[in-house]
Amino acid sequence: xxxxxxxxxxxxxxxxxxxxxxxxxSYYANKCKIKIGSAVGGPYFTNYDTRTTFDxxxxxxxxxxxxxxxxxxxxxxxxxxxxxFTTADKLVxxxxxxxxxxxxxxxxxxxxxxxxxNAGLTNGIANGVFTRATLMAVLKNHITTxxxxxxxxxxxxxxxxxxFSDSNGALRNSIWQQVIGNDYxxxxxxxxxxxxxxxxxxxxxxxxxxxxxxxxxxMFNYIKGxxxxxxxxxxxxxxxxxxMPVDSTAMDKNINRYAAIGLEVVFxxxxxxxxxxxxxxxxxxxxxxxxxxxxxxxxLCLENxxxxxxxxxxxxxxxxxxxxxxxxYDHALLFDKNLAPxxxxxxxxxxxxxxxxxxxxxxxxxxxxxxxxxxxERIVVLSANIMSRCQVYDLQGKCIFTSDIxxxxxxxxxxxxxxxxxxLKVQLENGKVLMKKx
Ligand code: 9MR
Numbered sequence: 001x002x003x004x005x006x007x008x009x010x011x012x013x014x015x016x017x018x019x020x021x022x023x024x025x026s027y028y029a030n031k032c033k034i035k036i037g038s039a040v041g042g043p044y045f046t047n048y049d050t051r052t053t054f055d056x057x058x059x060x061x062x063x064x065x066x067x068x069x070x071x072x073x074x075x076x077x078x079x080x081x082x083x084x085f086t087t088a089d090k091l092v093x094x095x096x097x098x099x100x101x102x103x104x105x106x107x108x109x110x111x112x113x114x115x116x117x118n119a120g121l122t123n124g125i126a127n128g129v130f131t132r133a134t135l136m137a138v139l140k141n142h143i144t145t146x147x148x149x150x151x152x153x154x155x156x157x158x159x160x161x162x163x164f165s166d167s168n169g170a171l172r173n174s175i176w177q178q179v180i181g182n183d184y185x186x187x188x189x190x191x192x193x194x195x196x197x198x199x200x201x202x203x204x205x206x207x208x209x210x211x212x213x214x215x216x217x218x219m220f221n222y223i224k225g226x227x228x229x230x231x232x233x234x235x236x237x238x239x240x241x242x243x244m245p246v247d248s249t250a251m252d253k254n255i256n257r258y259a260a261i262g263l264e265v266v267f268x269x270x271x272x273x274x275x276x277x278x279x280x281x282x283x284x285x286x287x288x289x290x291x292x293x294x295x296x297x298x299x300l301c302l303e304n305x306x307x308x309x310x311x312x313x314x315x316x317x318x319x320x321x322x323x324x325x326x327x328x329y330d331h332a333l334l335f336d337k338n339l340a341p342x343x344x345x346x347x348x349x350x351x352x353x354x355x356x357x358x359x360x361x362x363x364x365x366x367x368x369x370x371x372x373x374x375x376x377e378r379i380v381v382l383s384a385n386i387m388s389r390c391q392v393y394d395l396q397g398k399c400i401f402t403s404d405i406x407x408x409x410x411x412x413x414x415x416x417x418x419x420x421x422x423x424l425k426v427q428l429e430n431g432k433v434l435m436k437k438x
Pocket of ligand 1: 068069111112161239269321325
């Protein structure tokens with residue numbers, strides 16, 4: 001606990017004292033080998049490469065992006081057989097240039113379909129415009145064309161989105177289910193796998209996060225059946241559109257049962273909404289509560305080896321689907337409407353920082369072997385053994401001091417140092433490497 005508070009304090013102080021994004025979610029997430037991402041929509045493209053706060057937040061904090069709407073069926077195949085890749089290509093190219101990857105969302109869904117597909121239903125009921133064979137050909141072509149276009153470039157795909165009905169966990173009677181039949185689900189995964197065998201393939205839905213919930217159990221049982229049928233599926237996408245409190249215990253159980261059948265879980269669309277009336281009454285308390293709920297979620301990811309992707313559905317409350325779709329709720333994301341980071345942001349940053357430094361910090365034990373004396377003018381490193389190399393790194397991994405003189409005592413001038421935390425790395429003459437945070 002004490003260590004937590006200390007680390008939180010240094011993360012805060014380093015962020016503010018450096019006055020820029022010297023540390024970021026993706027900086028630590030990369031060290032933890034997890035994907036931390038955000039969905040992005042139109043504002044991403046208008047802000048791209050403008051070096052505005054928006055642009056810098058995206059580039060500095062995420063290592064994975066998702067098109068909020070631009071890879072959906074109506075965006076990609078607005079007219080039958082004619083594909084529109086321009087916007088999605090921009091996202092994939094920009095992300096690649098910025099050292100990020102893109103999560104594909106989504107190939108098959110009952111919503112955001114173009115009118116030429118929706119023409120197959122009248123008042124929600126299949127009308128004979130498509131037969132099983134013609135609709136299978138349409139869907140196969142859609143999936144194959146897109147996945148071939150992005151082969152090797154988009155490592156994860158929500159192949160299927162929201163196939164379960166809300167009431168009883170049965171399959172939703174979408175156009176796909178009505179016209180093709182329940183086996184459309186197996187087919188979409190097989191087609192996707194054939195087009196890009198290396199891509200990870202997920203079935204994504206909401207209200208499926210908790211073990212013991214109707215939809216959560218229905219989805220698990222369905223996916224288990226797919227595994228038994230040898231259908232190529234990598235895992236479950238938990239959308240995580242949450243109110244408070246988040247039930248992390250039931251989620252943990254659910255993640256574990258997916259692990260037990262060899263599957264991943266991805267948190268695909270996280271937001272934790274706040275009731276506007278509560279927020280207006282006590283903003284600080286609500287933001288603290290929200291931060292605690294986000295902490296539970298990032299913990300689930302850090303503690304479960306089969307959960308390594310954590311995506312929020314947007315990053316700023318300025319652009320979020322929540323207020324327009326969930327009456328009475330808002331403020332669900334990590335940055336506020338002025339693009340300022342919220343307590344939830346710092347909580348996640350802190351949890352990632354703690355996790356990423358476990359190895360380095362735990363290596364630092366033996367004060368008898370290595371001592372650091374600090375004053376404003378100089379730092380002196382003292383060792384019982386001869387040091388053959390002494391280096392100082394900042395938290396971005398940049399080496400800012402090296403000495404290769406074989407001595408027991410090394411003096412480091414402080415003029416290159418700004419306020420913050422550094423890692424001292426010493427190689428002893430006997431080959432042993434010691435690290436110490438100061
Ligand atoms: O955030 C998306 C919003 O801009 C669209 O208007 C909406 C249309 O259905 O879809 C939103 O994204 C959804 C996602 O694709 C699937 N899961 C639920 C998301 C929030 O509605």
